[in-house]
Amino acid sequence: MTRHLFGGDIGSFVVAAGSAETVGSINGNHAVLVPGQIVTFWTAATSGTQITDLRDMLDTVITSVTTDSNGAIPQMKGPDTTPGTWFMWGDANGGAGPRRLMAATDLTSLDGKVSVSGDTMTGTLVMSTATTNYVGSTATSTGVNVQVTGDTQQRLIVDASGTHTWGTGSAVGDVNLSRISAGALGTNGAWQAPTVRGGTGAGGTLALTSTSHATKGKILLGTSAYDEVNNRLGVGNASPAFPLDVTGAGNITGNLTVGGNIIPTGIGAVAFTRKASSQAVTSSTTMANDNDLFLSVAANATYHVTGIFIFNGASASAGNFKTGWSAPAGAALDWFMSGQPVGATAGSGSVVTNSKQIADLSSLGTIGTGTNLTGILTGLLVTSGTSGTLQFQWAQSATSTTATTLLAGTFVIMRRVA
Numbered sequence: 001m002t003r004h005l006f007g008g009d010i011g012s013f014v015v016a017a018g019s020a021e022t023v024g025s026i027n028g029n030h031a032v033l034v035p036g037q038i039v040t041f042w043t044a045a046t047s048g049t050q051i052t053d054l055r056d057m058l059d060t061v062i063t064s065v066t067t068d069s070n071g072a073i074p075q076m077k078g079p080d081t082t083p084g085t086w087f088m089w090g091d092a093n094g095g096a097g098p099r100r101l102m103a104a105t106d107l108t109s110l111d112g113k114v115s116v117s118g119d120t121m122t123g124t125l126v127m128s129t130a131t132t133n134y135v136g137s138t139a140t141s142t143g144v145n146v147q148v149t150g151d152t153q154q155r156l157i158v159d160a161s162g163t164h165t166w167g168t169g170s171a172v173g174d175v176n177l178s179r180i181s182a183g184a185l186g187t188n189g190a191w192q193a194p195t196v197r198g199g200t201g202a203g204g205t206l207a208l209t210s211t212s213h214a215t216k217g218k219i220l221l222g223t224s225a226y227d228e229v230n231n232r233l234g235v236g237n238a239s240p241a242f243p244l245d246v247t248g249a250g251n252i253t254g255n256l257t258v259g260g261n262i263i264p265t266g267i268g269a270v271a272f273t274r275k276a277s278s279q280a281v282t283s284s285t286t287m288a289n290d291n292d293l294f295l296s297v298a299a300n301a302t303y304h305v306t307g308i309f310i311f312n313g314a315s316a317s318a319g320n321f322k323t324g325w326s327a328p329a330g331a332a333l334d335w336f337m338s339g340q341p342v343g344a345t346a347g348s349g350s351v352v353t354n355s356k357q358i359a360d361l362s363s364l365g366t367i368g369t370g371t372n373l374t375g376i377l378t379g380l381l382v383t384s385g386t387s388g389t390l391q392f393q394w395a396q397s398a399t400s401t402t403a404t405t406l407l408a409g410t411f412v413i414m415r416r417v418a
Helices: none
Strands: 015-023 026-033 038-042 087-091 099-103 142-146 156-159 164-166 175-181 184-187 218-221 224-227 232-235 244-246 270-274 279-281 288-297 302-313 321-326 332-338 362-364 368-382 388-395 404-406 411-416
Touching: 270 288, 279 288, 288 411, 302 321, 302 332, 321 332, 321 368, 332 362
Parallel strands: 232 244
Antiparallel strands: 015 026, 038 087, 087 099, 142 156, 156 164, 164 175, 175 184, 218 224, 224 232, 270 411, 279 404, 288 388, 302 368, 302 404, 302 411, 321 362, 321 388, 332 368
């Protein structure tokens, strides 16, 4: 952007009418140079907007200037605009007028303006808040011609009817786009669109038809096609034989036939993880992440979580199997781990069924390293706006030098249900 210089030149003074004077037959007034007068600057001779983005010659922000002891308007910098502002209207009467035009003093020339009789521009024409009007004598009168240096013909012609005609620059234009009827555009080129329509109001539709003729054909979409005669859609198939005929992925005629797997990524998606090798914890009640049992979860989703946990440990009330979970921030998990309670001495009898939430822990008993017990997991996980990982954590519920071991084959299944 550019700030032009204003004031400080031979013509920049504030002048007031002084005492009357008659010279011969001429009646007039003495001109009085007014010192100490505040001058503001505006965008128009009347009304307009005050220009306040000004700087003095030390680049201090100012909104007006004051005449010196001789009534001179000091040099200053105008507003920072693109293109640079090269004139302003000065007002020494508090904005009430009259205003006088001031031109920038650092312009090398005011030449280069476009002549009304025709001219050539070599730079960029920038018009802000301006409207260009072209009035042709006929609908085919040319309003815009575009060429590249060396061309013998126009590459683009816009006439008074709005028709755009394009060419190569070496021959007469060969394709156009024009208004062919109310609310419709047409072209004489390779793009043929006898009917391409959308609604003009709420609930409008876009209609595609193969031809305006009564005998319809097909709408081709790459290697796919819509058969307008038989109302059939082929995907990857230009000659569909069914209402929906998909080549490669499936063929639906009432039943769904799938040659591969159905792998949803949203509702219905299933994730599975299992322990390939056993993992032991000795003399520790500190919850730690399991090496294998973790699954990725999406934001704003609901999952049904199930699993089978096979473990063993010390007998009676030593060691045992303490379980819990971590999940993304804001997630809620309602769950329970069913199995023998702490203190159990056999693999049968009463079982733990207490309902737990994400921050809760659940402990199951162990009855000796030679006896494997099972914990059965059921839960419902609801995530909020954060995705992340559902991580199984575990430890001993009572420290024991006899290891608590989570065995290979333990697994967790998670199915997305919402």
